[in-house]
Amino acid sequence: MEELSREVTVLNKLGLHARPAAKLAQEANKFQAEIKILYNDVEVDAKSVLDVLTLAVPMGETLTLKAKGEDSNTALKELVSLFEQRFGEDK
Amino acid sequence: MARKILRGIPVSVGIAIGKGFFFNRRKGFVTPRLVIPKEKVQQEINRLKQAIATVEQELKELVGKIPAELKEHEAILNSHLMILKDKKLFGEAQKIIAHQQINAEWAIEKAVFKLKAIFQKIDNEYIRQRMQDVNLVADKVSAVLLGSQLQVPHISERAILLAHDVAPSDFTSIEVDKIMAFATVLGGKTSHAGIMARSLQIPAVVGVEHLESYAIDGEVIILDGFEGKIILNPSEQELAEYTQLSYRFEDYQKTISKYRHLPAETIDGYQVRILANVEMFEEVSVVKERGGEGIGLYRTEYGFLNRNQLPDEEELVEEYLDLASIMYPLPVVIRTLDIGADKTSSIFSSIEETNPALGLRGIRFCLKYKSLFRTQLRAILRASVVGNLSIMFPMISGLHELLEVKKFLAQVQEELKKEGLEYNPELPLGIMIELPSAVLIADLLAQEVDFFSIGTNDLIQYSLGIDRTSKYVSYLYQPLHPAIVRSIKHVVDVAHRAGIEVSLCGELSADPFCVPILMGMEVDSLSLTPQAIPGIKRVVRQASMENCKELLQTVLNLKDVKESNRVVREKIFSQFPEELTFYSSLIGD
Numbered sequence: 001m002e003e004l005s006r007e008v009t010v011l012n013k014l015g016l017h018a019r020p021a022a023k024l025a026q027e028a029n030k031f032q033a034e035i036k037i038l039y040n041d042v043e044v045d046a047k048s049v050l051d052v053l054t055l056a057v058p059m060g061e062t063l064t065l066k067a068k069g070e071d072s073n074t075a076l077k078e079l080v081s082l083f084e085q086r087f088g089e090d091k
Numbered sequence: 092m093a094r095k096i097l098r099g100i101p102v103s104v105g106i107a108i109g110k111g112f113f114f115n116r117r118k119g120f121v122t123p124r125l126v127i128p129k130e131k132v133q134q135e136i137n138r139l140k141q142a143i144a145t146v147e148q149e150l151k152e153l154v155g156k157i158p159a160e161l162k163e164h165e166a167i168l169n170s171h172l173m174i175l176k177d178k179k180l181f182g183e184a185q186k187i188i189a190h191q192q193i194n195a196e197w198a199i200e201k202a203v204f205k206l207k208a209i210f211q212k213i214d215n216e217y218i219r220q221r222m223q224d225v226n227l228v229a230d231k232v233s234a235v236l237l238g239s240q241l242q243v244p245h246i247s248e249r250a251i252l253l254a255h256d257v258a259p260s261d262f263t264s265i266e267v268d269k270i271m272a273f274a275t276v277l278g279g280k281t282s283h284a285g286i287m288a289r290s291l292q293i294p295a296v297v298g299v300e301h302l303e304s305y306a307i308d309g310e311v312i313i314l315d316g317f318e319g320k321i322i323l324n325p326s327e328q329e330l331a332e333y334t335q336l337s338y339r340f341e342d343y344q345k346t347i348s349k350y351r352h353l354p355a356e357t358i359d360g361y362q363v364r365i366l367a368n369v370e371m372f373e374e375v376s377v378v379k380e381r382g383g384e385g386i387g388l389y390r391t392e393y394g395f396l397n398r399n400q401l402p403d404e405e406e407l408v409e410e411y412l413d414l415a416s417i418m419y420p421l422p423v424v425i426r427t428l429d430i431g432a433d434k435t436s437s438i439f440s441s442i443e444e445t446n447p448a449l450g451l452r453g454i455r456f457c458l459k460y461k462s463l464f465r466t467q468l469r470a471i472l473r474a475s476v477v478g479n480l481s482i483m484f485p486m487i488s489g490l491h492e493l494l495e496v497k498k499f500l501a502q503v504q505e506e507l508k509k510e511g512l513e514y515n516p517e518l519p520l521g522i523m524i525e526l527p528s529a530v531l532i533a534d535l536l537a538q539e540v541d542f543f544s545i546g547t548n549d550l551i552q553y554s555l556g557i558d559r560t561s562k563y564v565s566y567l568y569q570p571l572h573p574a575i576v577r578s579i580k581h582v583v584d585v586a587h588r589a590g591i592e593v594s595l596c597g598e599l600s601a602d603p604f605c606v607p608i609l610m611g612m613e614v615d616s617l618s619l620t621p622q623a624i625p626g627i628k629r630v631v632r633q634a635s636m637e638n639c640k641e642l643l644q645t646v647l648n649l650k651d652v653k654e655s656n657r658v659v660r661e662k663i664f665s666q667f668p669e670e671l672t673f674y675s676s677l678i679g680d
Contacts, residue, residue, distance in 0.1 A: 018221050022170035029176070049173040050180060050206060050225065056215045 003068040005038075006076050008083040013091045015058040020087035025049040027082055033069025035079070046079070094324045097299050097306075099274065100562065101319035102285030103622075105294030106337035107251050107272030108330065111312045113303075114254040114265065114273075125194040135188050139181065139195040142235040146228070147175055153443070167224075174228045179206060181232070196236050203229045251314050253306050257284050267291060272314045274321050276302050279558075279565030289601075289620045290370050296321060298562035344625075350632060351382030351625035357610070361636040364616035365624055366422075368596055372410055375417055377621050382628055385421040387544065387618025388483075388596040389414065391428055391467065401463060407470030415478025422479045424521065424544065424594075424618075425471055427464070429485040431456045448558065453486025453523075454496060461499070468503045472514035481519040483544055488528050490535050497539065523596075525549035530578045537589035544618070545582055547597025551575055570599050571655040571678060576608070576646055583612045594618055603630045604663050604678045610634065611643030630667060638666070 010016050016024070028035045028046040035046040037055065044051035046065065057063055067075050127135045154168050174180060180202055187198040203225060210222040252265070252273035270293060278284045278297030288295030294316025305323055306312065313322040313333050322329060356362045366387030367378040372394075378386060394402050394410060402410075415423055431452025444450035457464035471482055482500075487493050497520070507514050524530060525546035537543070547570065552559045554574055557567045569575070579595070586593035594616040599605040601623035609617065610631065619627060642662055649655045656678050 014217065015215070017217060018170050018224070019166045022166070022173045025173050025177075026169065045178070048177050048179050049170060050177050053218055053221055054209050054213060056213045056218045058215070 003066055004072050004076055005064050005066045006080050007062055007064050008080050009062045010057050010059055010083065011086045012089055013059055015061070016052060016055065018053065019089070020082075021052040022049050023087045024052055024079065024082060027078060028075070031067075031069070031071045031075040031078075033067045033072040033075045035072075035075055036066040037063055038066060039063040094322070094326060095305055097301055097321040097323065099296040099299035099302075099319045099321065100279060100565070101295075101316050102278070102297050103288035103293060103295040103316050105272065105292075105316045105340060106333050107294050107314040107316070108325075108333060108337070109249060109251050109271050109311065110309050111251045111253045111274075111306050112308050113306070114252050114257065124197045127188065127192045127194055129192060132189055132192055135195055136185050138236065139185060139188065139198070139232075142195070142232050143175060143181055145235045146231045147172065149231075150175065171224060171228050174225060175232075180225060180229065196233050199229050199233055199236075251312060253302060255303065257287070272296075272316065274299050274302060274306075274314055276300065277560070277562070279560045279562050279568070286370065286620070289622050290368075290374055292622045298565075300562075347625040347629050348381075350629050353382075353628065353632065354384075355628045355631040357631060357634050357636050357639070359635045359637060361610070363610060363614065363631060364594075365628055365631070366424075366594065366596075366616050366618040367621045367624065368618050369621070372414065374621065375414060378418070379421070381621040381624045383421075383621055383624050385479075386414075386418060386423040387594050387616055389423055389425045391426060392430055395428060395430060401466070404466050404470050404473075407467060408473045411470055411474030411480070412477060415474055415480050419478040422481065424481045424483050426483045426485055426523070427454070427467055427471070428457055429453045448552070454484050454492060455486065458492070458495060458499075464499070465503055468500060469507065469512075472504060472507055472518065473512055475515035475518045476513050480515070481521060481542070483521040483523060483542075485523045485546070486525065486549075487522045487536065488526050490532065490539070493522060493536060493539055523549075524582050525553065527554050527578070530554075530582055533582045533585040534589065537586055537591055540591065542591050543582060543586045543593040545579055545593065545595045545597065545614075547575070547579070547595060547599045550578065550597070554578060569652045569656070569678075570602070570605055571608075571646060571659060572652045573647075573650065573655070576655075579609070579614075580612050580643075580647070583614050587613070592616070601627060602678065603627065603667065604659050606630055607634050607639045607663065607666075608643050608646055608659070610636065611639035611641075633667060 012020055025047055036043050037046050037052065039055050039057055039061070042055065044055055046052060065076055065079055150168055150172050154165055154172075181199070183202040183205065184195065184198040187193065187201050188195060191198070206225055207222060210219055210225075213219045249269050249271050252270045254273065254275045256275050256277040257273065270291070272294040273284070273288060274296045275284055276299055284297050285295060294314055296314060296316060296319045299321055302321065306321070310324065313325045313329060315322070315333070325333070354362055355365045364384050365382070366385045367381070367383035368388040368390070369375060369378065369386050370390050370393060375386070394407065411425060414425075429452070431447060431450065451459060471480070474480060484493070484496055500520070504514060504516065519541040521542035521544055522529070522536060522540050523546045524533060524543050526549070529536060530550070533543070548559060551568055551570060555567055555569070555572060557564045559565060559568055583593050592615040595609055595614050596618035599609065600617035601619035603626065606617065606627055607630070617627065642659070645658060646655050649658065659678060
């Protein structure tokens with residue numbers, strides 16, 4: 001199956017810290033697709049909050065979301081919108 | 092291993108010489124490390140999954156209870172839920188169990204260690220700190236796993252039990268007859284561990300700070316329950332001395348027990364009733380044997396603790412009927428469930444409070460869980476047709492609360508009547524006076540009840556604002572603090588003016604230094620641990636009311652607790668020199 005990918009920028013002031021990381025993993029777990037995050041040549045599982053957290057992505061950085069699976073298109077759309085809405089945080 | 096003396100707080104008298112064994116250690120201090128046979132690997136993985144599911148359930152329930160204004164807290168709990176599901180932690184732990192064939196607790200420790208190495212490399216301080224959340228979640232699961240260990244470490248011979256802490260509920264899983272004595276790291280003068288030790292009549296020392304660092308399983312130790320000492324690797328001479336001391340103690344106990352069936356009457360003819368505090372049904376049989384003239388406090392918590400299902404009405408009726416008929420014609424006061432604070436049941440462990448001692452406990456708990464309360468009230472009422480039972484309610488803080496309880500009791504009586512079930516409509520009703528508010532309105536409360544029982548352990552704790560189980564502040568637990576002496580005196584006077592009886596059921600009742608003062612107040616009965624009955628009877632039988640009144644007056648006139656302690660110690664010592672060799676007292680130096 002084809003792998004889709006999208007680039008996103010972290011807008012949250014504290015970067016991809018605990019709360020966004022948890023939200024991201026929580027959301028990713030809703031999909032069947034295998035979802036990965038690529039940042040600084042490191043690829044981790046988006047469904048693992050600890051993986052996401054240990055990437056320690058600061059604000060302003062860009063990372064790549066990759067998804068493979070039946071619902072990969074919807075999954076990427078949802079996840080990208082989470083990034084865009086700063087995971088529901090004000091800043 | 093070198094000889095070493097560890098000091099703690101003596102809570103139950105006696106000497107034990109024997110091998111020490113750890114019952115538990117502080118979580119995280121030592122993880123049980125076991126190799127799992129191949130055929131049991133799947134079972135071990137399932138045990139881990141079960142524990143994860145339990146924690147998940149707990150967390151979800153917590154999330155559901157969070158008020159809207161604490162959204163931040165909800166986010167934290169949600170991240171904990173995510174960590175719980177994370178394959179990097181528990182997925183890894185499962186792999187470790189399968190590949191290395193080790194127990195779940197150990198596997199978690201290894202998985203956490205791996206993660207720690209990753210987190211340490213992150214140069215963002217904030218994210219590095221999130222390792223704390225990982226530890227927290229891992230600890231929760233490990234705690235459930237440790238709790239789910241079906242087997243309590245098997246003790247093959249009589250031994251001295253060592254533990255980080257023991258809860259009342261632990262005593263249902265320990266082979267009690269194999270314990271010679273016990274020592275714990277936590278605990279203060281009046282913590283429950285002490286109550287348990289005294290009711291089991293074994294010596295105990297609590298608050299032994301470095302116990303876990305120095306004591307080794309299987310090595311001989313001396314436990315001195317008089318002075319609160321644990322001697323590791325004792326010398327030949329010490330072994331000889333302590334053996335001698337333990338014989339002397341046995342002799343003393345034989346002497347006092349000769350008088351145990353005589354009434355507690357002073358030399359000038361004043362009698363006080365000596366009743367027993369009973370923790371669990373199994374103890375009832377020793378009450379008469381030790382000279383108890385009834386049960387002044389039958390605690391009902393035990394039947395509710397450490398079980399997954401609440402006892403049903405029939406089960407309770409049977410227990411209370413047996414209790415009443417074994418003791419008949421002697422009186423028995425059943426106290427309704429005083430659950431909460433340090434006495435919690437696994438059934439209610441979902442209740443989390445920052446300050447349980449000031450939270451949902453005692454009568455408040457029962458008034459919240461009325462169906463549970465109804466079951467117990469029905470059982471007590473139904474059992475009241477035989478024997479000489481009374482009912483008593485704990486933690487009453489005000490008149491309104493008491494009236495609500497009485498109304499509910501009347502309602503339950505009405506239900507029984509309708510169902511054609513018999514009960515004693517004249518069942519005497521009493522309350523515990525253990526809150527400062529109850530002391531101050533004792534005159535109002537006295538109009539509504541048949542008797543008072545002063546619970547000094549809690550009264551001292553709530554009046555002086557100290558946690559009795561904290562080894563850091565338990566030095567402030569001072570029974571002779573003028574506020575306490577005045578409070579007790581006030582309650583006794585008010586009760587007598589209202590024409591009702593007043594009993595005292597705290598640890599003070601078993602303290603030879605305090606009993607003469609309480610006698611001076613003319614308290615009607617003292618309720619104490621069965622173990623202490625013979626000794627206290629003997630103290631009463633050698634005292635005179637005249638002296639007791641004089642001592643009370645002296646204490647009432649003193650302004651400072653240190654002064655009171657000094658005076659009381661001197662006076663009592665001069666009156667009962669040999670009686671006090673083997674007593675530990677709540678009174679400080």
